[in-house]
Amino acid sequence: xxxxxxxxxxxxxxxxxxxxxxxxxxxxxxxxxxxxxxxxxxxxxxxxxxxxxxxxxxxxxxxxxxxxxxxxxxxxxxxxxxxxxxxxxxxxxxxxxxxxxxxxxxxxxxxxxxxxxxxxxxxxxxxxxxxxxxxxxxxxxxxxxxxxxxxxxxxxxxxxxxxxxxxxxxxxxxxxxxxxxxxxxxxxxxxxxxxxxxxxxxxxxxxxxxxxxxxxxxxxxxxxxxxxxxxxxxxxxxxxxxxxxxxxxxxxxxxxxxxxxxxxxxxxxxxxxxxxxxxxxxxxxxxxxxxxxxxxxxxxxxxxxxxxxxxxxxxxxxxxxxxxxxxxxxxxxxxxxxxxxxxxxxxxxxxxxxxxxxxxxxxxxxxxxxxxxxxxxxxxxxxxxxxxxxxxxxxxxxxxxxxxxxxxxxxxxxxxxxxxxxxxxxxxxxxxxxxxxxxxxxxxxxxxxxxxxxxxxxxxxxxxxxxxxxxxxxxxxxxxxxxxxxxxxxxxxxxxxxxxxxxxxxxxxxxxxxxxxxxxxxxxxxxxxxxxxxxxxxxxxxxxxxxxxxxxxxxxxxxxxxxxxxxxxxxxxxxxxxxxxxxxxxxxxxxxx
Numbered sequence: 102x103x104x105x106x107x108x109x110x111x112x113x114x115x116x117x118x119x120x121x122x123x124x125x126x127x128x129x130x131x132x133x134x135x136x137x138x139x140x141x142x143x144x145x146x147x148x149x150x151x152x153x154x155x156x157x158x159x160x161x162x163x164x165x166x167x168x169x170x171x172x173x174x175x176x177x178x179x180x181x182x183x184x185x186x187x188x189x190x191x192x193x194x195x196x197x198x199x200x201x202x203x204x205x206x207x208x209x210x211x212x213x214x215x216x217x218x219x220x221x222x223x224x225x226x227x228x229x230x231x232x233x234x235x236x237x238x239x240x241x242x243x244x245x246x247x248x249x250x251x252x253x254x255x256x257x258x259x260x261x262x263x264x265x266x267x268x269x270x271x272x273x274x275x276x277x278x279x280x281x282x283x284x285x286x287x288x289x290x291x292x293x294x295x296x297x298x299x300x301x302x303x304x305x306x307x308x309x310x311x312x313x314x315x316x317x318x319x320x321x322x323x324x325x326x327x328x329x330x331x332x333x334x335x336x337x338x339x340x341x342x343x344x345x346x347x348x349x350x351x352x353x354x355x356x357x358x359x360x361x362x363x364x365x366x367x368x369x370x371x372x373x374x375x376x377x378x379x380x381x382x383x384x385x386x387x388x389x390x391x392x393x394x395x396x397x398x399x400x401x402x403x404x405x406x407x408x409x410x411x412x413x414x415x416x417x418x419x420x421x422x423x424x425x426x427x428x429x430x431x432x433x434x435x436x437x438x439x440x441x442x443x444x445x446x447x448x449x450x451x452x453x454x455x456x457x458x459x460x461x462x463x464x465x466x467x468x469x470x471x472x473x474x475x476x477x478x479x480x481x482x483x484x485x486x487x488x489x490x491x492x493x494x495x496x497x498x499x500x501x502x503x504x505x506x507x508x509x510x511x512x513x514x515x516x517x518x519x520x521x522x523x524x525x526x527x528x529x530x531x532x533x534x535x536x537x538x539x540x541x542x543x544x545x546x547x548x549x550x551x552x553x554x555x556x557x558x559x560x561x562x563x564x565x566x567x568x569x570x571x572x573x574x575x576x577x578x579x580x581x582x583x584x585x586x587x588x589x590x591x592x593x594x595x596x597x598x599x600x601x602x603x604x605x606x607x608x609x610x611x612x613x614x615x616x617x618x619x620x621x622x623x624x625x626x627x628x629x630x631x632x633x634x635x636x637x638x639x640x641x642x643x644x645x646x647x648x649x650x651x652x653x654x655x656x657x658x659x660x661x662x663x664x665x666x667x668x669x670x671x672x673x674x675x676x677x678x679x680x681x682x683x684x685x686x687x688x689x690x691x692x693x694x
Contacts, residue, residue, distance in 0.1 A: 130238055138187060141542045142561075180242070195247045334377065462528050471601045508545050534683060535625075622685070626682045
């Protein structure tokens with residue numbers, strides 16, 4: 102045995118490197134992003150496939166503000182679950198190393214960057230992430246990575262009282278006069294997260310201001326609150342240093358202020374910062390073979406930054422042979438014009454359609470407001486969003502690929518405080534048949550109903566990944582139908598019926614539209630409230646562009662025996678409570694499982 106061991110060691114040193122440890126060959130997996138169904142998952146909450154990285158993990162299932170154990174191996178293990186639902190693209194939460202914990206809340210979500218090029222060990226290492234991407238690609242599932250360019254985690258403090266340590270400073274004496282220090286009200290200022298000051302945070306003592314506050318980098322390795330990496334980010338001139346946003350209506354604050362919670366705002370107008378961010382995020386494209394970026398907090402960054410960053414990412418993708426690399430962004434705002442402003446001048450390929458979330462999915466499908474609101478919003482599309490593709494981008498105009506969603510990790514789930522899922526079912530019909538790219542939030546298929554963060558970030562494994570539930574099957578069937586008819590993915594969208602009537606009126610709460618692609622048509626009719634209603638008002642039936650005599654049959658619900666015939670260029674369709682119908686010519690009906 103003593104003679105054999107050295108030989109074994111010698112042989113082992115000559116074998117090929119472990120798979121997934123080397124930079125992967127770039128491959129392209131997307132023909133047309135409109136064909137995709139995106140599934141947003143928080144890695145820490147999806148599936149726990151490797152208990153070896155379960156450190157600092159809570160054992161209390163109710164402690165949703167702590168790490169819970171999900172990882173990249175879990176995603177690999179549950180790829181069959183994603184396939185059965187019909188998912189074609191997975192959007193995974195940020196990969197980078199984070200500050201471990203702050204005020205008892207953990208960084209399971211991934212938005213507290215400490216190391217822009219390091220992999221968060223809670224989820225696995227670089228080799229495991231590459232393996233996950235490769236396995237998903239083998240199953241024809243694309244990967245979009247969540248990134249943050251606006252800020253880093255809470256890595257420094259403002260030494261307002263110049264005592265060399267982070268603390269809370271008390272000002273005032275508890276009196277009633279704001280003009281006299283000795284009698285003004287007490288104010289407690291956290292040096293981690295002081296309120297915005299356009300001059301920059303100022304030092305202050307009981308005698309008054311003392312000039313610009315110095316910054317204090319900290320070294321707390323037990324929670325990974327240490328100076329940022331790469332090392333060039335350890336430069337105070339790379340940060341705006343103006344404190345926490347206090348007025349979301351002031352653009353300067355929104356762009357220059359720290360994100361509440363002490364997340365330190367990068368000065369993205371600084372050319373050195375721009376170059377560094379282009380480098381670190383180009384690294385992830387080159388090193389992981391991902392298919393796109395979901396970009397966080399875009400409205401907190403100057404347009405001029407995105408006009409440099411997004412083209413640079415397209416150039417990186419082109420250099421390595423990656424085609425149709427998608428970049429879509431999150432501006433948490435209901436202002437449709439503001440959302441669309443990030444799709445011009447070679448900026449983002451798409452944005453989250455928050456205005457639709459608030460005005461259609463919430464107001465109409467959840468609260469029962471008139472369906473004419475859909476018509477009002479659609480009328481803004483051609484004005485507020487770019488109508489031509491970006492050079493070197495995905496080949497599609499932003500206004501044609503908006504990211505449609507009902508739920509996400511920053512808002513209460515649709516079912517929060519809802520007694521039944523009927524309204525969600527109707528909303529899902531619209532989500533999966535309208536134009537654009539549908540995005541499902543993990544757990545929607547299981548009827549999750551959590552409120553605000555972190556209650557809306559439940560662990561999926563508690564459902565045992567069941568696939569026989571009514572909501573899961575409702576979504577899976579809709580996705581199968583969507584994939585079967587190109588008109589439902591790539592087709593134009595032509596509104597046929599919207600109404601300002603609700604309740605017991607004749608056509609109350611009816612929404613109908615046609616999807617048209619390459620000579621094929623599909624008609625979608627949705628009743629967004631209780632009772633039943635139809636596509637007719639005061640004796641006038643709904644005009645359609647199908648030929649007279651065309652018999653339309655439901656592709657969804659699958660197996661529905663009803664038939665509707667076009668006469669004199671019109672059709673009358675009745676829909677029951679919260680019912681959605683996808684109608685196609687009977688002779689084009691495709692058998693579905």
